[in-house]
Every structure is written in C-alpha cells, then in structure tokens.
Amino acid sequence: MERRKFLMLFGVGTLASYLPVAIAACSSLFKVDEAFGQSDGAVVAGTIADLDNAGQLYQDNTSIGSIAVIRSPDNPQKLLAVDPTCTHQGCTVDWDGDKKQFKCPCHGAKFSANGKVLKGPASSPLGTYKAKIQGNSVIVSKN
Ligand code: FES
Numbered sequence: 001m002e003r004r005k006f007l008m009l010f011g012v013g014t015l016a017s018y019l020p021v022a023i024a025a026c027s028s029l030f031k032v033d034e035a036f037g038q039s040d041g042a043v044v045a046g047t048i049a050d051l052d053n054a055g056q057l058y059q060d061n062t063s064i065g066s067i068a069v070i071r072s073p074d075n076p077q078k079l080l081a082v083d084p085t086c087t088h089q090g091c092t093v094d095w096d097g098d099k100k101q102f103k104c105p106c107h108g109a110k111f112s113a114n115g116k117v118l119k120g121p122a123s124s125p126l127g128t129y130k131a132k133i134q135g136n137s138v139i140v141s142k143n
Pocket residue numbers: 086087088089090091104105106107108109120121122
C-alpha cells in the first residue's frame with residue numbers, strides 16, 4: 001500500500017472513530033439544555049422517579065427562580081410547586097413530609113404544602129408555580 005493512501009485511510013479511520021464521541025458530547029450538551037429550560041419558560045424540575053424517591057424536588061436558581069415540588073398531601077396525583085425562599089428573611093425552607101408542611105430552619109416559620117403561612121415570623125406566603133407531569137418529567141412554570 002502506498003504511503004499516501006495509507007495516511008489518507010488512517011486519517012479517515014481516525015475521524016470516523018472520533019465521530020461517535022463528538023456526537024455523544026453534543027447530545028449530552030443538548031440534554032443539559034433540555035433539563036434546565038424549555039422554550040415556553042417552563043423548566044424541568046426533575047423526574048417523577050426522583051420526586052417519589054426523595055418526596056420532593058428542589059432546584060435552585062432556575063430561569064424562573066428556585067423551585068420546590070411535592071405531591072399534594074390531599075391528592076397525590078396533583079403536584080404543588082413553591083418558591084422555597086422564606087418570605088421572612090430569605091432562608092430556604094425544608095419540606096417535612098411527616099407533618100406535611102414547609103419549615104424554615106432560620107426562625108421557625110411554617111408554611112402549608114401550597115405555601116400559606118401557618119406560623120410566623122413570616123407574614124407572607126411562599127411564591128407558587130404551576131407544576132405538571134409530562135412523560136416522566138416534572139414541568140414547572142410561572143403562574
Ligand atoms: S428566614 Fe424564615 S423564618 Fe426567618
């Protein structure tokens with residue numbers, strides 16, 4: 001085999017061997033974009049499996065804000081999504097699945113599953129979002 005032909009075949013072979021890697025890299029980047037934003041301003045907060053395993057989904061600093069998603073204690077088929085930023089002084093509230101309320105670790109405020117104040121010092125409800133299931137994903141958008 002001529003040297004020139006060998007080098008050309010070697011070059012094509014090398015390019016062909018890297019092509020799947022390049023495609024995989026691009027597709028994984030595409031999935032990251034899909035995971036954090038959708039064209040209509042909604043965001044994917046996670047999967048149903050993640051929600052059911054952890055009992056909640058938290059996403060900080062999405063394009064629509066920080067998000068906490070839970071299943072409604074009254075109707076588990078329904079999802080509730082709130083901004084977990086406490087309205088007192090901005091700490092992040094935690095979901096207590098046993099007591100079915102959000103609790104603020106800083107000064108003890110408590111909020112219902114849909115964000116209403118149950119106990120001060122916070123006086124304003126948590127912000128809320130719309131949440132829905134689409135396929136295996138939990139989609140959250142502004143109200
Ligand atoms: S920041 Fe939540 S109760 Fe003070």
